[in-house]
Amino acid sequence: MLYAVFVIGGVGFVAALVLGVAAVTFAVRPDPREVEILDLLPGANCGACGYAGCAAFAHALVEDPDTPMACTAVDADTVQRISLLLGREIEVAGPMVASVRCMGSRDRAGFRFSYLGPRDCRAAQLVAGGAKACVYGCLGLGTCEEVCPFDAIHVGVDGLPRVVVDRCTGCGTCVDACPRGIIRLVPRDSVVEIRCVSSDSPRVMKGTCDVGCIKCMLCVGVCPFDAIDVSSDGMPPVIDQGRCHGCSLCVDVCPRGVIDLYMVPRKVSIVEDRCIGCSICEQVCPFDAISGEPRRPYVVDLDRCRGCGLCVEKCPKDAIVRVGDA
Amino acid sequence: MHIFIHYVLLVVGSALVNNFVLHRFLGICPFLGVSRSTDTAIGMSMAVIFVMTLASFVVWLINYYLLLPYGLVYLQTIVFILVIAALVQLVEMIIQRVSPPLYQALGIYLPLITTNCAVLGVALLNIQLRYDLMEACVFALGASIGFGLALVIFSGMREELDLGDVPRVFRGTPIALITAGILSLAFMGFSGLVK
Numbered sequence: 001m002l003y004a005v006f007v008i009g010g011v012g013f014v015a016a017l018v019l020g021v022a023a024v025t026f027a028v029r030p031d032p033r034e035v036e037i038l039d040l041l042p043g044a045n046c047g048a049c050g051y052a053g054c055a056a057f058a059h060a061l062v063e064d065p066d067t068p069m070a071c072t073a074v075d076a077d078t079v080q081r082i083s084l085l086l087g088r089e090i091e092v093a094g095p096m097v098a099s100v101r102c103m104g105s106r107d108r109a110g111f112r113f114s115y116l117g118p119r120d121c122r123a124a125q126l127v128a129g130g131a132k133a134c135v136y137g138c139l140g141l142g143t144c145e146e147v148c149p150f151d152a153i154h155v156g157v158d159g160l161p162r163v164v165v166d167r168c169t170g171c172g173t174c175v176d177a178c179p180r181g182i183i184r185l186v187p188r189d190s191v192v193e194i195r196c197v198s199s200d201s202p203r204v205m206k207g208t209c210d211v212g213c214i215k216c217m218l219c220v221g222v223c224p225f226d227a228i229d230v231s232s233d234g235m236p237p238v239i240d241q242g243r244c245h246g247c248s249l250c251v252d253v254c255p256r257g258v259i260d261l262y263m264v265p266r267k268v269s270i271v272e273d274r275c276i277g278c279s280i281c282e283q284v285c286p287f288d289a290i291s292g293e294p295r296r297p298y299v300v301d302l303d304r305c306r307g308c309g310l311c312v313e314k315c316p317k318d319a320i321v322r323v324g325d326a
Numbered sequence: 327m328h329i330f331i332h333y334v335l336l337v338v339g340s341a342l343v344n345n346f347v348l349h350r351f352l353g354i355c356p357f358l359g360v361s362r363s364t365d366t367a368i369g370m371s372m373a374v375i376f377v378m379t380l381a382s383f384v385v386w387l388i389n390y391y392l393l394l395p396y397g398l399v400y401l402q403t404i405v406f407i408l409v410i411a412a413l414v415q416l417v418e419m420i421i422q423r424v425s426p427p428l429y430q431a432l433g434i435y436l437p438l439i440t441t442n443c444a445v446l447g448v449a450l451l452n453i454q455l456r457y458d459l460m461e462a463c464v465f466a467l468g469a470s471i472g473f474g475l476a477l478v479i480f481s482g483m484r485e486e487l488d489l490g491d492v493p494r495v496f497r498g499t500p501i502a503l504i505t506a507g508i509l510s511l512a513f514m515g516f517s518g519l520v521k
Binding site for chain 1: 405416419420
């Protein structure tokens with residue numbers, strides 16, 4: 001009996017001793033930055049970044065300088081601190097949101113026949129190419145609503161889906177489910193979107209939809225940032241959200257009202273005591289909304305300012321702020 | 327030469343004829359758990375081969391130089407578990423320091439093996455079958471190779487099954503268990519090969 005106690009206790013003690021010594025001798029000292037980054041990451045190990053947990057992602061950030069900030073759960077402040085730790089700018093894959101590119105609601109776009117089958121767009125699409133008069137438009141049977149794991153998209157009474165931006169996580173499930181490829185993902189801070197994917201000519205469209213793009217290309221011409229891409233295959237132009245500054249000139253110029261505004265552009269104003277009158281903002285403003293005399297504080301004409309924010313980016317003194325910011 | 331043939335027969339016997347998974351039904355949980363893809367199955371097999379052989383060696387020494395002299399053979403199971411667990415932890419620390427690539431390759435499977443019944447099983451069988459130290463190590467090597475063989479074959483079959491047209495009620499674990507049974511049947515063909 002006593003032997004048993006001593007042997008088991010002894011074996012356990014020796015094992016503990018060996019492990020303890022080994023833990024010190026063979027300790028792997030990770031890059032201290034890795035530890036700090038791991039502390040900053042959410043620690044949920046959700047895997048959304050594509051790595052096996054937060055530790056693996058922190059390791060990748062430190063080891064490989066090309067690793068983008070793939071974590072979807074950190075805020076901008078944390079990203080800032082991580083990039084400080086790494087001593088380099090890290091590319092942020094910003095949050096995305098689903099965007100439904102059709103405005104052909106029940107009253108604006110007609111139907112060719114009455115569809116009585118299963119209430120599923122994918123099934124409806126198989127019956128003579130769908131009941132909608134426009135073969136590109138939204139069928140409105142709510143397959144996107146059904147597949148959405150976050151309850152973030154709902155078909156309204158007008159037969160068009162609307163995205164609840166606060167709930168949408170940009171997972172892209174609806175994008176894959178839509179049989180007509182109407183939904184795409186855009187950055188969450190997008191301001192405008194061309195809501196039509198029809199390549200029909202204006203003549204065909206006359207009988208099918210009141211709010212289809214007629215490919216007049218006025219928006220392409222008016223965009224001061226060259227942010228609207230012309231499609232070669234007869235599709236409507238597409239806004240490159242990376243280049244779009246949200247001035248919404250295109251919204252005003254579109255004769256069909258197909259370009260839709262997500263957010264009201266935020267105009268700018270100049271903080272007088274910080275402005276040194278360098279005139280850079282006056283030169284970059286595409287709308288001639290800023291004027292003044294050199295070496296004196298410049299002023300913004302709020303009627304002309306369209307909130308593109310170019311001047312905010314260029315001002316060397318950070319003297320230009322968005323109206324509404326402190 | 328004679329002794330060499332003896333060892334070869336020992337390996338064939340433990341790997342094929344008395345396959346640990348398919349004949350003795352040891353280590354069934356990792357057999358079903360990590361057989362979803364061939365990559366993980368190979369990782370697991372390598373870790374098992376390494377740990378099983380090492381554990382047999384250490385545990386044999388413990389048994390004959392510690393337990394037997396003090397008449398504590400009835401404590402075999404608990405002491406073996408203790409020793410194997412500590413050993414795996416130690417090995418993990420050393421590998422992490424000495425060879426990070428190997429550590430990455432073995433990954434999560436190394437600590438998982440701590441509680442693998444096949445490792446404990448081979449340690450106990452070594453004693454039951456009265457093997458000497460060399461025989462015990464060779465037997466463990468053969469047993470772990472057999473485990474790896476079964477695991478890799480099974481993972482290959484499961485990868486194909488994912489693509490196959492399996493009746494709805496059989497999808498997932500049911501068809502995996504049926505496949506494991508058929509694989510076990512196939513290994514029965516080796517019985518009688520080595521006495």
